[in-house]
Amino acid sequence: MTNRSGRRTLGASATALLALGLATSETGLATGGDDRSTAPAPVQAGWRPGEAVPIAVHEGVASFAAPNDGGSHELLVVVSSLSREAGPFPVRLSARAVDRATPPERAEASPGRTPTLAPFRPGSEPPRPSAAPEPHRDFHIMVREGDVAGASNYQDVRGTLRAVGERVQVYVAEEDVALVDAATLADAVETFDARVRPVAARTIGLADDADGDGRFTVLFSSWLTRLGGGRHAVDGYVRVTDFDPAYTPPFGDRCDMMHLSTALRAGPQLRTVMAHEYTHAVVFTRKSLHRPAGAGVEEEGWLDEALAHLCEDLHGFTRSNLDYRVSAFLSRPERYRLLVEDYYAADLFRSHGNRGSTYLFLRWCADRYGPDLLTTLVDSDLRGAANLEAATGRRFEDLFREWAFGLYARPDAGPSAAYAGFRGDAADSPWTPAGPRPSRSAVDGEPDVWEAAGTSPHYAVIDCGEAKAVEIRVEGPDAAKLQVTAAILPRTARLALSARAYTAANGELFLRASARERGGSAVRLLALAWEPLTPPADVNRSPLRPGRLDGDGLVAAFGAAAVPADGSLDSLPIRLEGQAHPGPIVLKLLALDADGRPVTAWTTLGDDADLSPSIARRPEDKPSRVRR
Structure with missing residues (x-):
């Protein structure tokens, strides 16, 4: 996150460029592959099975x-709103049987150009520190809501020096010294000096030394809780x-630094947060301060956060800063805006699904355009969608269409x-992303x-049933700027899930689930996962936790490891660990079809009618220059 005493907010990311993968539907698979139906594949009227058709x-x-x-x-049918306005926009889709198909009116294709990507060129190593750091130092934190330009909203914090490395110095708020143990201090120093700074130096560059002391400053404070x-x-x-340097205290401390919570402890989460926050520092200084006077730009919030999360991938410490955000977006993709210029001004400060959307989108772009995309975006004098368009040579609208479709149905991509959730690495991540959830x-x-x-x-x-052809009509306000993409899916396994929750006499929450296969193809069960439909604001310290049942536990609950073709399984009572009430909880049943392709069934427990996100900016909101 980026804190901006008058600007906005940001975040960080981990190693390999992952290929976006096979997709699932609410009751079955939505990817290409062999068609096992006896009827011939419909290749007529401009339609080919598995092919994405852009609709006008x-x-x-x-x-x-x-x-x-x-x-x-x-x-x-993938229906997207491309409006830069927040919305929400009412949209309606209806389907009726007709006698014949017609060639679709395709959306006009836009010509692309050769990507303009700049390979990273490392700068010279700054001079080493020549003086010992000060034993005490004063900092300022905006602890009260209100105008970022109001000095009374800031708190003076006296920092005590607690650890020093080659290129980092760690202070702890004077009143919090006992809250940060020696192991955490040592981990912070080692992580910055040996991991975060070296990786940044050879991939995206270093943050400016704002105070000229040769070291980056870390401040632990309980105010962040x-x-x-x-x-x-x-x-x-x-x-x-x-x-x-244009900002004076309390609005700016003229120091290259990050703020960390005293709730953090030594381990992967601390390391990931440090990698994420340092990326914000690099992006800001390279885009805003490495320019002639008046020429600097500040990256838009969505892309700034996406870059920081993507850089978490370069380190690979843990996915705990990202997994719940990705899962929240996939559980209700139409709720979350991708392009958010300022998360604070849009009142989306703790809306995790928006951040999951930005990561998945930029991850997809980086997988296609390579690691030079990150360097190009960071060093560009453009911002937001215009920055991405200039680098890739593609319109944002075209990138969005391909990403949205590919996120659900890509027969040529891997997990x-x-x-x-299908990779079997749940030990590192209790949240279980299982592809985007569709309506059915x-x-x-x-409709x-x-x-x-x-x-x-x-x-x-x-579900087209026995109709000869299906007519689809999508309607929404012109202001929504709808984009429609359609594809005929193969006949394959269709898994459905129903469930009910109840509270036992001892107050614990239990679940009974029923799984049914409706596509004529058996599926092998992998896991039953549950989580809050909307993750809590402070996920890592909330009593509401995601849960997962797999392996022998799943077999014991359902009495079998597979759902037979056109068959069903009913579970024994399953205790919902980590959930304090019956909803809203999203349930996902993960399985593989006969060809090893992912299949997901979904259902929701509890009333989620009042869970519309805050997607409209409040008139009184003002930007905050914080990056998270």
Whole structure:
């Protein structure tokens, strides 16, 4: 997170460039592959199974008729809002049987150009520190909500020097010295000197030495556990005004530094937070301070956070700063905006799903354009979508369409962060991303109706039944700037999940679940996962925790390791560990079909009707220059 005493907020990321993977549907697979139906594959009227078809939209309306020929196929329709406004926008999708398909009116393709990517060129190593750090130092933290320009909203904090490394010095707030143990201090020094700074030096560059002392400063303070008058808790942040000499205390401390919470302890989470926050420092100084006077730019919040999370991937410490954010977005993708210029001003300070969206999008872009994309974005004098378009040579709209479709159905890709639940690495991450959750409907059934946030995708899967062809009509306000992509899906396993929760006499919460296969293909069960539909603000210290049942425990609960074709399984009572009440909780049943492709079934326990995100900016909000 980036703290900006007048600017905005930001975050950090881990190693390999993961390929985005196979996708799942609410009751089955949504990826290409062999069609096991007896009917011939429908190749007619401009449609080919598995092929993404970009559909033209006119004044908020899109209409097309896709072939089915009675083949019981499913139709995937990805409906996105590309509006830069927050929304929400009401959208409606209806499906009816018709006698024949027609060639779709395709959205106009835009020409691309060769990407403009600049390889990283390391700078010279700054001089080593020549003097010992001061034993005490004064800092300032904005602890009260209100105007960032109001000095009364800031708290003076006296820092006591507790550890020193080659390129880092660690202070602890005077009143908190007993809260940060020796192991945590040592880990912070070793992580910065041996891991975070060297990786940054050879990939994206170093942050400016704002105070000229040759060392980066870390301040631990318990104020981070109770910011905003006690309403917010964060693990860390960078206040970019600290780096800008134009700002004087309390609005900026003229020091290259990050703030960390005293709740952190030695281990992977501390290391990941430090990597994330240092990335914010690098991005700000390279884009804003390494320019002629008046030419610097400050990166938009969504891209700043995405860069920081992506750099977490370069380190690979842990996914605990990211897994719950990815999972929140995938559980309700239409709720979360991708392009958010300022998270504070948009009142999205603790809306985790937005950050999950930005990471998955930039991860997809980096996988396609290579590691030079990060360097190019950091060093560019552009910001936001314009920055990405200049680097890739593609319009944002085209990148968004390909990403949104590929996130659900990519037969040529392997498992990714969006499908981490299928990789068997749950020990590192209790949250279980299992692909984006779609709505499901049938031909001539009730229309699919939802509210879309700006720059968000919605996934609709339509069971075509025995219809010869299916006509789809999508309607929304013109201001939503709808984008529609459709694809005929193969006939494959279709897994459905239903469940009910109840409280036992001892107060513990239990679950009974039923799994049913409706596609004529057996599936092998992998896991049953549950989590809060909306993760709590302070995820790592909340009593509400995600849970997962797999292996022998899953077999014991359902009495079998597989759901037979057109069969069903009912579970014994399952204790929902980490949940204090019956909802809203999202449940995911993960399985593999006969070809080893992921299949996910979803359901929700509890009422989530009042969970619309805060996606509109409040008039009284002002930007905050904090990066988280």
